Amino acid sequence: MKLRTILIDDENKAIQVLRNILERFSDDIEIVATANSVTTGLEVIARHEFDILFLDIEMQDGSGFTLLRQLPEIPFEVVFTTAFNQYALQAFKVNAIDYLLKPINADELFESIRRVQKRRIINGKNDRARLTSLLNEQKVSKLAVKERGKITFIEISDLSYIKADGVYSEIYCKNGQKYVTSCNLGHYERLIEEDGFKRIHRSYLVNLSEIKEYLTTDHLVVLHNGTFLPVSKPMRKEINNLISK
Template identity: 35%
Template sequence: MELRAVIVEDEKHSRESLKNLLEEFCLNIEIVGLAESVEEAVSTIAQLKPDVVFLDIELQTGTGFDVINRLNNIQFDVIFTTAFDQYAIKAVKFSSLDYLLKPIDLEELQNAVEKARKKKNQDVYKKQLETLMLNLKQRKPTLNKICLATSDGFEFIEVNNILYCKAEGSYTKFILKNKETILVSKHLKEYENLLFEQDFMRVHNSFLINLKEVKKYIKSDGGYIIMNNNDSVSISRSKKEDFIKVMSALMDT
C-alpha cells in the first residue's frame, strides 16, 4: 500500500531533509505536498487529502495543534515532529500517538511509517486526537486523560481514576478506582516519566502510586502504604524520606 504524505515544517532544511529520508529509505511513500505555515498546512491537507501528515509542533505562525484544530473530519494519520522533548510531547505520549524527535532517527522514522501503513480504527484514532486536544487545553502541567495501548486496542482513562500502577515484568498493570485493572505492554518506567508531574511517585521498583489516593502509611514491618481501596503497597527504604516529604507538601497545598 502506497502512502501519500504531506510534510508541515517551517524550516526549509528540516523540510527537505525529512523529504529526502522518506523518499530514499521508506518504501511506497509519495510526498504529495509541503507546507511551512498553519494556513498553508490547512489548505494543503484539505486539498490533497493525504494518508499521513508529518506535523512539526512548533511553527512560526502557530503550532501543529492549531492545524489539527482547524481541520474537519480527519482521515489521516499524524506523526508529530519536534526538536524539543517538552510538555507538548508529554501530551502526545498521553494519547499514544506517534512523534519523532529531531534530528530524526532513521529507524524510528521507518517504524512510524510502517505503523501508519497499517490501517487503524478511525474512530479510535479520532478519540486519541480528542484526548490530545483535551489535555492541551488544561492548565500546564496537568493532563486529564491518558490513552493506554492494550492487546485488545486502546483504553482512555481519567488520570485521577488511577490508584496505582504495578510492574508485571516488562508489562504494567493499572489498578483503577472502579476495581478494574488494565495490563499494558510497556515498562513501569515509561509511566513513571509520564505521570511524575501528575502527583504520582515511584515508591518501589514494582509500584508507582497516585499520591492523592494514599490512605495511610504504616511504619511497622519495614513500612508500607495503604491505598484508598485498602491495597497494601511496598515502599523501598530509600524512598521513605522522600515519600513523607512529598506527602507533607501535598497536604499543605
Template identity: 30%
Template sequence: MLKAILIDDEPDCVELLARELSEYCPQVQVVGRSTTSEDGLRLIQILQPDIVFLDIEMPRMNGFQLLEKIGTISFNLIFVTAYNEFAVKAFRFSALDYLLKPIDTLDLQEAVRKAERQQRVDSRQLDMLKSQFHSRHLAEKIAVPYQQGVIFLPVSEIIYCESDSNYTKVIAIQHRQYLLTRTLREVQEVLEERNFLRIHRQYVINLDQIKLFMKGEGSYVVMTNDISIPVARNQKEKLVQRFGWL
C-alpha cells in the same frame, strides 16, 4: 508485506530510514518517499500505504495538518521526531507510536512489529497528542490500548501501577485493571509530574489515592482500594517530602 511511505522534510533522514527498513525490516516495502507534506499527501492518496512514517515539524504544512486533510486514517502511523522530553511524554499519554531521531534499529524493528498487529489509529489519540503539542500541558487522560481499541482513562482514577516484567498493570478505581505494553519506568516518566511517585521498584502510586501510611520498619501504604504497597527504604524520604506532615 507492508507498503510504507516516508515523509520528512530532511532528505538525509528519509534516505537513512529507507536503508534501515530495507536492511532490518524485510517485511516493509518502501513504496513512496517525500520531503514535503503536500507531496506526501498525494502519495498517501494514490498509493494507499499500510504504514506511514511521518515527521511532525515540517514547513508550510505540519504532520497534524497533513493528517487532517486525509480525514479517516486507514493506515498504521509512526511519528518520527527529534528528541524532546515533553514530546516523548505527549506521545506516551496518547499511546501513539513514535521514533526518536537518530533512529535506533531495535526501536524501529519493534515499531514495525507493533504496526503489523495494531488496530487503526483512534482520532481521539491524535486530538490528544495535537492538543498537548499546542498547549504544552499534559492531558487529563491517558490512552490505554487494549485488544479492541483504546480506553481513555482519567489520570485521577489511576490508583497505582505495578511492574509486570516488560509490561505494566494499571489499577484504577471501580476494580478496573489494564495491561500496558510499557515498562514501569516509561509509565513513571509519563505520570511523575501528575502527583505520582515511584515508592518501590515494582510500584508507582497516585499520591491522591493513599488512605494510610504505616511508618517504621517495613513501611507500607494502604491505597483507597485497600491494597497494601511496600515503601522501599530509599524512597521513604521522598514520600515524606511530598507529605510534609509525615
C-alpha cells in the same frame, strides 16, 4: 521494500488528493489505512504496522499533536499536512520529518518520501525515540492504554496506582478496573510524575492522593481502597515526609 503509510485528515477531499499523489509513487508507497479524526486515527494506528504517518493538524475532535501525545510509542516517521503555517516550529520541535502546506505539492511530497528513506537508513530508530521522548515531556490529562487491539483513554485523576510486571505494566483505577499494557513503569513515571504520582518502589507508581496512611513499622502505604503497597528503603523518608505534610 515499500513504505507503508497511514493518512489522517478530517477532510475526505484532502485525503483523496494526497492518495492520488502518493499513487504516483506506487513502487515506493503502500497506503494501508486512512482516518478522518483523532479518535479513528488512534484506532487505525493501533491496528496497523506502518512506516509513515501523514497527519493533519487541526481536526474536529482535536489536533495532530494531541493524537501523537496519546501514543505510548512512535515507531514511525511523521509528515504533517496542513493549511496552517503557524504550527511549523512546533512540528519540528517534535522532530517531524516534514511539514507540508496545503495544497500539497507533488514535488515537495516526493522530497518528503526521499527524506524518510534516507533517515531510515542513516538514523534508524534514534529519531523516533527522540520524538517519543519529546512528546512524553508534554503534560497530558489522559493516558492512552493499548490493550488487546484497542485503545482506551483513562483520566489520570482516575488512576490509583501502576504496578510493574516485567516489561509490562498493570494499571489499577479507583473504580477497580485493571489494564495490562506493553509499556514499562518508567514510561508512565515520565508521563505523570508531575501529576501527583510517586515511584515508591521499583515496582509501584502510586497516586499520592490515594494514600490513606503510611505504616512506618511495616513500611507499607495503605490506599483508600484497602490495597497495601510496599515502600522501598530509599523512599521511606521521603514518603514519610510527604504523608506528614
